[in-house]
Amino acid sequence: xxxxxxxxxLTHYRSAVLGxxxxxxLIALSIYTVVTIPYDEAIRRWRAGEELWGDYPRNxxxxxxxxxxxxxxxxxxxxxxxxxxxxxxxxxxxxDMRTSDMKFSFDYTSDGFPNEINLFLTAKFDxxxxxxxxxxxxxxxxxxxxxxTTVGVAERFSISTDQxxxxxxxxxxxxxxxxxxxxxxxxxxxxxxxxxTYELIVEGLTFEKDSTLDAKLVVYGQAxxxxxxxxxxxxxxxxxxxxxPIALAFGxxxxxxxxxxxxxxxxxxxxxxxxxxxxxxxxTEINSVLPVLPILIMVGTFYTRxxxxxxxxxxxxxxFSLGIKTYRSMFIQVREMPYIExxxxxxxGNLRIVFRYxxxxxxxxxxxxxxxxxxxxxxxxxxLSVLGLGDPLLPTWGKILNDAYTNGALYKGLxxxxxxxxxxxxxxxxxxxxVGFALDRIFNPRLREV
Amino acid sequence: MAxxxxxxxxxxxxxxxxxxxxxxxxxxxxxxxxxxxxxFTVVIGVYLTVLIANMGGYLDTIxxxxxxxxxxxxxxxxxxxxxxxxxxxxxxxxxxxILEVQRLRLDQPFWIRSVDYLVDxxxxxxxxxxxxxxxSGSKTVRLILLERIPxxxxxxxxxxxxxxxxxxxxxxxxxxxxxxxxxxxxVSLAPTSAPPAWFYGIFLILIFASILRVLPFGGMVDAPPPxxxxxYIGSLLRHMVLPVSALILGSIFIAIYxxxxxxxxxxxxxxxxxxxxxxxxxRTIERRYILxxxxxxxxxxxxxxxxxxxxxxxxxxTVFAWPGVGRLLFQAISIFDVPVIVGNVVLIAYLLVTTVFxxxxxxxxxxxxxxxxxxxxx
Numbered sequence: 001x002x003x004x005x006x007x008x009x010l011t012h013y014r015s016a017v018l019g020x021x022x023x024x025x026l027i028a029l030s031i032y033t034v035v036t037i038p039y040d041e042a043i044r045r046w047r048a049g050e051e052l053w054g055d056y057p058r059n060x061x062x063x064x065x066x067x068x069x070x071x072x073x074x075x076x077x078x079x080x081x082x083x084x085x086x087x088x089x090x091x092x093x094x095x096d097m098r099t100s101d102m103k104f105s106f107d108y109t110s111d112g113f114p115n116e117i118n119l120f121l122t123a124k125f126d127x128x129x130x131x132x133x134x135x136x137x138x139x140x141x142x143x144x145x146x147x148x149t150t151v152g153v154a155e156r157f158s159i160s161t162d163q164x165x166x167x168x169x170x171x172x173x174x175x176x177x178x179x180x181x182x183x184x185x186x187x188x189x190x191x192x193x194x195x196x197t198y199e200l201i202v203e204g205l206t207f208e209k210d211s212t213l214d215a216k217l218v219v220y221g222q223a224x225x226x227x228x229x230x231x232x233x234x235x236x237x238x239x240x241x242x243x244x245p246i247a248l249a250f251g252x253x254x255x256x257x258x259x260x261x262x263x264x265x266x267x268x269x270x271x272x273x274x275x276x277x278x279x280x281x282x283x284t285e286i287n288s289v290l291p292v293l294p295i296l297i298m299v300g301t302f303y304t305r306x307x308x309x310x311x312x313x314x315x316x317x318x319x320f321s322l323g324i325k326t327y328r329s330m331f332i333q334v335r336e337m338p339y340i341e342x343x344x345x346x347x348x349g350n351l352r353i354v355f356r357y358x359x360x361x362x363x364x365x366x367x368x369x370x371x372x373x374x375x376x377x378x379x380x381x382x383x384l385s386v387l388g389l390g391d392p393l394l395p396t397w398g399k400i401l402n403d404a405y406t407n408g409a410l411y412k413g414l415x416x417x418x419x420x421x422x423x424x425x426x427x428x429x430x431x432x433x434x435v436g437f438a439l440d441r442i443f444n445p446r447l448r449e450v
Numbered sequence: 451m452a453x454x455x456x457x458x459x460x461x462x463x464x465x466x467x468x469x470x471x472x473x474x475x476x477x478x479x480x481x482x483x484x485x486x487x488x489x490f491t492v493v494i495g496v497y498l499t500v501l502i503a504n505m506g507g508y509l510d511t512i513x514x515x516x517x518x519x520x521x522x523x524x525x526x527x528x529x530x531x532x533x534x535x536x537x538x539x540x541x542x543x544x545x546x547x548i549l550e551v552q553r554l555r556l557d558q559p560f561w562i563r564s565v566d567y568l569v570d571x572x573x574x575x576x577x578x579x580x581x582x583x584x585x586s587g588s589k590t591v592r593l594i595l596l597e598r599i600p601x602x603x604x605x606x607x608x609x610x611x612x613x614x615x616x617x618x619x620x621x622x623x624x625x626x627x628x629x630x631x632x633x634x635x636x637v638s639l640a641p642t643s644a645p646p647a648w649f650y651g652i653f654l655i656l657i658f659a660s661i662l663r664v665l666p667f668g669g670m671v672d673a674p675p676p677x678x679x680x681x682y683i684g685s686l687l688r689h690m691v692l693p694v695s696a697l698i699l700g701s702i703f704i705a706i707y708x709x710x711x712x713x714x715x716x717x718x719x720x721x722x723x724x725x726x727x728x729x730x731x732x733r734t735i736e737r738r739y740i741l742x743x744x745x746x747x748x749x750x751x752x753x754x755x756x757x758x759x760x761x762x763x764x765x766x767x768t769v770f771a772w773p774g775v776g777r778l779l780f781q782a783i784s785i786f787d788v789p790v791i792v793g794n795v796v797l798i799a800y801l802l803v804t805t806v807f808x809x810x811x812x813x814x815x816x817x818x819x820x821x822x823x824x825x826x827x828x
Contacts, residue, residue, distance in 0.1 A: 289495035297783045302505045375644045410660045429644035
């Protein structure tokens with residue numbers, strides 16, 4: 001059956017059309033990802049730490065959650081004096097001593113509290129470190145001193161983890177206390193956000209001629225981007241995007257590798273017969289005793305977790321799978337057919353008969369199996385990742401699930417973290433298996449009647 | 451799962467009339483032959499596991515380094531030996547390390563020991579675990595395994611037996627009501643079996659444990675376990691609901707679908723039409739003309755169900771923190787506890803092969819067309 005005809009037949013099945021749409025969307029997403037974010041770039045970014053992800057909120061839900069949560073999920077706000085958006089007020093006090101005052105002023109309009117507040121201070125100096133004093137000013141004019149510090153080359157002034165500040169704010173976390181209406185922070189009350197213009201004043205002092213002081217205020221939000229962030233502040237979207245081509249490639253290559261080899265070996269065994277056939281049969285039986293998942297877990301633990309090596313082993317273990325027995329019984333029937341005898345009579349070689357005459361005859365049976373195998377391997381990769389044996393470098397769907405699981409996402413109610421990869425896996429699984437089922441009915445007319 | 455077996459067709463109903471002694475000798479010969487072949491299969495399978503679990507001998511290097519570190523720490527911490535000069539102290543450590551290495555026979559070539567490991571494994575002399583212990587504190591691998599088996603059996607038996615019988619009987623029902631609304635519903639739900647059971651487990655935990663808070667997240671009983679038997683059983687059942695549902699959800703629709711297709715193919719055979727024409731009752735037709743020739747595949751599928759039952763589900767048990775053999779295997783692998791890994795695999799291999807062997811015999815008895823000892827099947 002030719003491809004256009006198969007596609008036409010497929011359109012008779014509504015579910016298959018849906019499945020094809022899903023597969024098409026996944027392939028499009030993969031191409032988009034691979035083109036826009038190069039492989040090395042994806043790995044570098046996924047493995048980066050604070051230097052790249054420092055301005056991202058921790059465990060933030062996707063931004064579109066605001067559609068359902070009212071206006072209660074603020075987004076992250078970053079203000080940097082190096083950008084020029086914040087005016088630096090520099091006044092000379094003596095020859096070497098100068099002030100370096102910065103005022104971070106911003107409107108806060110969300111109904112929810114921020115996730116965290118950090119101030120990143122950077123300085124340039126030879127010997128004497130600059131000094132900075134921080135003051136918080138609320139919309140109703142209250143001033144809350146946040147303390148002072150000497151600034152090294154790069155310093156993180158973590159406002160959210162300041163215990164003493166927290167005590168001053170009725171024991172509330174600073175990011176709540178600093179943004180709450182006065183009188184709502186006492187014990188037993190629910191803090192309410194005070195909306196309006198907030199100011200963080202950094203009063204800096206530098207003690208050298210060329211010494212400078214810069215500051216970056218990050219008010220982390222509760223929501224970020226399309227997919228949210230994980231426990232290490234990373235944008236989950238990166239892993240969601242890169243997970244797609246990896247899942248598809250893994251599933252496709254594993255399915256191609258194992259079905260084609262199994263198929264050819266079955267054909268060769270059936271045609272040549274004798275000791276070769278017997279050896280293949282025995283190998284298949286040994287292979288069926290080998291516990292596949294434990295072997296993969298052992299390889300992952302003892303040797304390597306590289307996804308492409310694992311892929312190779314998956315294929316190798318799939319070569320002598322029980323499918324050989326099914327294909328063999330079909331090939332034995334084909335072997336006795338007159339056209340094979342004819343081919344033999346006009347002098348076709350053994351391998352030519354196997355590959356050009358016998359295999360195409362049974363190929364249609366292979367196609368549905370092949371399509372339904374793809375999601376099976378996609379889930380195998382996810383399974384290994386969930387056990388913590390995912391590729392150490394690459395971001396995959398399974399690894400998001402594993403991160404979510406080991407960080408107790410379900411206990412903490414961070415459902416988006418689990419649901420995003422899970423829903424994608426679900427779609428992949430359903431998309432391919434729906435098409436596989438339809439193909440099965442098209443290629444095996446016997447199933448179509450019943 | 452058993453799809454390959456299911457689609458294979460056993461053909462026309464059996465003919466009788468073979469002379470008994472001939473059949474008996476054939477079957478005996480066949481059984482012996484299969485027994486020997488399967489034994490070698492186990493030997494090779496277990497040997498491969500031994501090789502992989504020992505990292506092809508590399509694990510020895512790690513073990514010797516561990517011994518050296520332990521002995522070094524012990525000797526250096528011993529006050530009575532502090533007075534020895536450094537060179538003698540080093541020699542003392544080396545001596546102990548050599549003794550220890552000899553005791554564990556790590557000085558012999560790996561391939562010799564690998565054969566010993568194989569023999570030990572095959573004779574079920576499973577030895578002692580390196581790190582893991584049983585609840586009572588024993589390091590005997592056999593005890594650790596025995597302690598975990600009931601948990602796995604309980605979980606998989608509930609799930610797999612329910613799954614198997616529900617699938618068969620629903621399939622028979624659907625094949626009688628082919629094309630009904632229910633039938634079409636099951637057919638369209640069949641692709642939902644693409645994700646594995648643990649995947650449904652995550653969703654179930656999310657809904658019933660996380661959001662609704664009606665069932666526990668995981669584990670086998672409450673901590674601390676209830677004192678009275680009734681409370682204990684209640685707690686056990688509550689913990690079992692989610693994993694069992696996950697296992698069933700993971701494959702129920704595909705199972706029903708496959709059996710239904712299978713029964714439909716058989717009920718469209720000419721001899722069934724013939725029986726219908728003769729005016730036999732639907733019940734007789736089902737029993738004598740549909741179930742009888744489909745018995746071998748059903749038995750095969752059932753025996754595979756039994757194997758899965760032993761093997762447990764590594765990931766599902768891990769996801770649900772269920773203390774079964776699957777989770778044990780995962781724990782053992784993650785802390786390099788080779789004796790437990792090998793013991794676990796040997797256990798599964800034996801069970802698998804025994805089942806296959808029994809299956810071969812039952813097959814030969816049920817399906818006389820299995821031409822044993824005769825010319826090759828074509």
